Amino acid sequence: MTHMHIPDGILPIWIWVVGFIIMALALGFSLYRIRAMDMKKKIPLLGALSAAMLVGMSLPILPGYHINLSVVTGILIGPSLGFVAAFIANFILALMGHGGITVIGLNTLLLGSEAVLGHSFFYLFNRLPAFWRAALATMVTLFITTAILIGIVAMSHIDLEMLHHGEEPGHGLQKGGSVSTFAAIVLSIGAIGWIIEAAITGGVVKFISQVKPDLLGHMLHKDKYSGIR
Amino acid sequence: MEPLVTVSCLKHTYPDTTEIHICGLDFVVNRGERVVILGGNGSGKTTLLYHVLGLLAPDEGRVTVFGVNPSSHYSAIRERIGVLLQSVDDQILSPTVWDDISFSPRNYGYQRAEIAQMVEQVMAELGIQHLRDKICHYLSGGEKRKVALAGALVMRPELLILDEPFEGLDSRSRAELVTLLNKRNGEGMTIVMSTHDLNLVASFADRVYVLSKGKGVVTAGTPAEIFFQAEALRTSNIDPPLLAELFLKLRERGVAVGMPSYVDQAVDDLVRLMKAR
Amino acid sequence: MIDVARIDHWAASGSGPFHRASTFSKILFLLLVVGGAVIAKNPYPLMAGYAVILVAVAGSRLPWARMAVLSFYAVLFALLYGISLRGGGRVYALLVFKAITPSFAMITLIVSTPYPKIFALISTLLPEMLAAGLFMTYRTFFILLDMMHNFAAAIRLRGGFSPGSLFKNSSNIAKGIGMLLVRAVERASRLYAVMAVRGYSGSMAQKGMDRLRREDWLPLGTGSVVLLLAIIWK
Numbered sequence: 199m200t201h202m203h204i205p206d207g208i209l210p211i212w213i214w215v216v217g218f219i220i221m222a223l224a225l226g227f228s229l230y231r232i233r234a235m236d237m238k239k240k241i242p243l244l245g246a247l248s249a250a251m252l253v254g255m256s257l258p259i260l261p262g263y264h265i266n267l268s269v270v271t272g273i274l275i276g277p278s279l280g281f282v283a284a285f286i287a288n289f290i291l292a293l294m295g296h297g298g299i300t301v302i303g304l305n306t307l308l309l310g311s312e313a314v315l316g317h318s319f320f321y322l323f324n325r326l327p328a329f330w331r332a333a334l335a336t337m338v339t340l341f342i343t344t345a346i347l348i349g350i351v352a353m354s355h356i357d358l359e360m361l362h363h364g365e366e367p368g369h370g371l372q373k374g375g376s377v378s379t380f381a382a383i384v385l386s387i388g389a390i391g392w393i394i395e396a397a398i399t400g401g402v403v404k405f406i407s408q409v410k411p412d413l414l415g416h417m418l419h420k421d422k423y424s425g426i427r
Numbered sequence: 428m429e430p431l432v433t434v435s436c437l438k439h440t441y442p443d444t445t446e447i448h449i450c451g452l453d454f455v456v457n458r459g460e461r462v463v464i465l466g467g468n469g470s471g472k473t474t475l476l477y478h479v480l481g482l483l484a485p486d487e488g489r490v491t492v493f494g495v496n497p498s499s500h501y502s503a504i505r506e507r508i509g510v511l512l513q514s515v516d517d518q519i520l521s522p523t524v525w526d527d528i529s530f531s532p533r534n535y536g537y538q539r540a541e542i543a544q545m546v547e548q549v550m551a552e553l554g555i556q557h558l559r560d561k562i563c564h565y566l567s568g569g570e571k572r573k574v575a576l577a578g579a580l581v582m583r584p585e586l587l588i589l590d591e592p593f594e595g596l597d598s599r600s601r602a603e604l605v606t607l608l609n610k611r612n613g614e615g616m617t618i619v620m621s622t623h624d625l626n627l628v629a630s631f632a633d634r635v636y637v638l639s640k641g642k643g644v645v646t647a648g649t650p651a652e653i654f655f656q657a658e659a660l661r662t663s664n665i666d667p668p669l670l671a672e673l674f675l676k677l678r679e680r681g682v683a684v685g686m687p688s689y690v691d692q693a694v695d696d697l698v699r700l701m702k703a704r
Numbered sequence: 705m706i707d708v709a710r711i712d713h714w715a716a717s718g719s720g721p722f723h724r725a726s727t728f729s730k731i732l733f734l735l736l737v738v739g740g741a742v743i744a745k746n747p748y749p750l751m752a753g754y755a756v757i758l759v760a761v762a763g764s765r766l767p768w769a770r771m772a773v774l775s776f777y778a779v780l781f782a783l784l785y786g787i788s789l790r791g792g793g794r795v796y797a798l799l800v801f802k803a804i805t806p807s808f809a810m811i812t813l814i815v816s817t818p819y820p821k822i823f824a825l826i827s828t829l830l831p832e833m834l835a836a837g838l839f840m841t842y843r844t845f846f847i848l849l850d851m852m853h854n855f856a857a858a859i860r861l862r863g864g865f866s867p868g869s870l871f872k873n874s875s876n877i878a879k880g881i882g883m884l885l886v887r888a889v890e891r892a893s894r895l896y897a898v899m900a901v902r903g904y905s906g907s908m909a910q911k912g913m914d915r916l917r918r919e920d921w922l923p924l925g926t927g928s929v930v931l932l933l934a935i936i937w938k
Contacts, residue, residue, distance in 0.1 A: 207741030207802035242892035245840030401878025522820040526909035564846040
């Protein structure tokens with residue numbers, strides 16, 4: 199999973215402000231795309247999958263590691279609703295003291311990207327059996343979002359004042375340290391996490407394909423599915 | 428008597444291709460009646476109620492509630508109907524008790540002061556004022572059911588529909604619920620309820636409809652009339668009440684006894700019989 | 705993850721000054737502390753700020769020791785980010801206190817304010833879809849958590865967890881999560897029916913700001929002190 203547990207006050211202001219702006223645009227676009235869907239269908243689905251992501255994060259899979267079910271969310275409810283669910287999950291996580299409130303934008307972009315990319319790759323790999331389709335989609339997605347995370351950290355080292363005025367960096371957190379060391383640690387720990395999340399996501403999707411395959415049929419986020427029983 | 432609900436020969440096919448037929452007798456609920464729907468698992472009780480609530484539209488057949496087709500005109504009648512579903516965890520939508528009880532009036536556009544009065548009134552009636560600001564998840568099963576019922580009664584509906592309302596309640600809670608429902612019925616509320624609990628039917632129902640899987644409504648009548656139709660009940664996967672079964676067997680053996688619905692009636696009958704000997 | 709049930713219990717059962725303060729003032733308190741953490745360029749004002757919050761919390765009959773422990777959860781990730789920076793102990797001290805001071809403020813907010821009240825205030829700034837999603841997620845979270853606990857218990861009782869059997873354990877966990885998702889989606893479709901019959905038309909729960917109160921001086925004062933320290937202590 200890729201969630202910046204970076205607390206408040208650590209990243210430069212400009213980077214999390216830009217994160218919020220991009221998040222707001224992406225959220226607005228997602229809400230626009232699902233505007234035709236009945237609210238009475240959208241809200242329970244959002245609640246279900248956002249809550250499932252939070253429950254997934256509370257499961258003690260390994261000491262210090264938790265899954266987040268973002269790829270499964272994207273597969274089940276589609277990229278737009280999945281992005282909104284990622285926002286809600288992150289918002290609540292921040293209110294649980296899990297990561298700062300200033301990084302909600304960046305975290306939503308990361309988690310939401312997992313839902314969007316996971317959905318896309320899952321349907322791209324449609325010739326594979328359910329387990330491998332989901333597992334591979336998860337591995338590729340998490341690699342990409344981890345790379346984005348490293349990119350964000352690298353960008354946070356850009357001193358805008360220095361760029362603008364050609365001056366030495368100011369006080370506070372000294373930049374120019376070892377992003378590559380950070381990247382190496384994150385990628386190596388992350389790779390273990392990707393395998394675990396891929397295996398579990400593959401198992402989950404395989405189970406769903408056996409028990410209730412219509413959930414994987416792109417139906418939940420289409421308006422014609424009523425599902426009343 | 429004015430019929431509030433009429434259902435005629437319903438046929439519905441679910442997305443997983445399961446077909447439900449509810450034909451046989453027409454299902455009619457008159458204003459002011461307390462109607463109970465009895466039936467075994469899979470007999471179509473919940474399907475029938477969902478059609479009355481407009482959540483399902485029949486493939487064939489006709490459903491009218493307050494004179495309109497509920498599946499296409501529910502918004503015209505919804506403020507007149509209160510619902511208590513089988514699963515209270517599904518029914519309770521909002522985080523706190525106050526939020527949930529005030530859900531319907533808030534969404535129907537009532538003013539704040541009016542909402543406050545309605546909610547306080549129904550909480551007092553159910554004795555749950557102390558739960559006002561509690562988070563619904565942490566309530567006990569019985570408390571949740573009272574909150575869900577409060578949410579159903581807050582609008583003072585003309586028609587109250589309850590799906591298996593006694594599930595998970597102890598005998599005292601059941602008795603309290605029956606008392607409350609009878610009180611509201613005395614004030615003019617019409618009640619439709621599905622249940623497995625035959626022992627409560629006698630003290631509650633004006634009219635009983637019995638559903639059987641694949642056959643629809645197989646019989647209807649007062650509790651006294653229904654209880655002694657042992658065969659009809661058994662084919663619907665319902666065991667007759669113990670009292671009815673006892674007196675049926677006595678009648679089969681030639682003993683001249685009546686058809687009591689209550690224990691007191693049965694005692695009177697037996698005492699009369701013993702004195703006559 | 706923080707034990708939400710325990711947090712809810714503390715939030716709902718307390719009666720000290722922080723509990724009695726309005727939700728608005730406590731959110732402002734959080735924002736003031738976060739603002740101080742953002743602008744601070746050395747660790748000392750944030751250390752002092754942490755101490756100020758600690759004193760305020762302890763004086764308000766909140767479980768300050770357990771709250772302080774929870775605030776340290778943020779340290780690990782701050783230090784991980786610190787690997788990418790250059791600098792000695794002072795840099796790391798700044799990182800640590802930039803992490804734990806706002807974290808402590810957040811924990812103070814959630815321990816003294818039930819989540820529905822926080823959502824009710826924040827919802828006034830969000831579109832209905834997101835506001836309703838927040839309330840619905842909060843409500844659903846506990847139901848799914850209970851469901852997951854029941855599945856885990858059932859798997860364990862039926863021999864589905866064995867020490868050292870990674871493949872079997874992972875496979876059974878995945879099935880449990882799969883069942884959870886299936887049930888969650890089925891529940892969502894039932895909720896559609898419930899929302900329809902209960903007349904949903906745009907209001908999941910009460911929104912709005914509670915009135916300002918006398919006790920608001922405590923969170924507002926504490927937050928202002930932290931921010932002032934960050935501004936003047938360079």
